[in-house]
Amino acid sequence: GAGVSQSPSNKVTEKGKDVELRCDPISGHTALYWYRQSLGQGLEFLIYFQGNSAPDKSGLPSDRFSAERTGGSVSTLTIQRTQQEDSAVYLCASSFAGLAVETQYFGPGTRLLVL
């Protein structure tokens, strides 16, 4: 079946602009995660959605970052007033029920470059 998809695959933007990154999880997966992969920082957790529960936003680096998940499926990560330090690969993952023992399936990522 189809895996996790993300769009766009690459995004170049100017400092100060807003960007939206999209994630389509695997059908039937109730849990969705966003991570950020940047040089020198490795992989950092950003936010987690599980069903209708309130999202775990504990990893969001600033209030310029927000995310929503509509209808329990597609998610959008929004970065407002982008800064150069936001340049990174943004990864989305999903799992069936969000349990710690489950495998998370990752998308190919969106490479964001802020000029």
Added chain:
Amino acid sequence: AQSVTQLDSQVPVFEEAPVELRCNYSSSVSVYLFWYVQYPNQGLQLLLKYLSGSTLVESINGFEAEFNKSQTSFHLRKPSVHISDTAEYFCAVSQGTDKLIFGTGTRLQVFP
């Protein structure tokens, strides 16, 4: 708080040689441990995981990792690497919650 340390940022090795990628974690409670691999121009994928039971876990492509509670380690090993094993390897921990805490990754470069 949990953390994961991968001491080696890069590991160069010749084909058919053995390799060990080191991973240490810190946690005061039981954890689940994972190794993910990222091949060039591909997304992250699970290589193997330890949840409970036997401390030695294996992947389908010859990698194995051993959970050592006393040393808080989960090192990844392969007795004979192939060119196709060239990739970045990430160790991760989950403490019964949802999100994964990743190490900074180890780039394995296999030379012919």
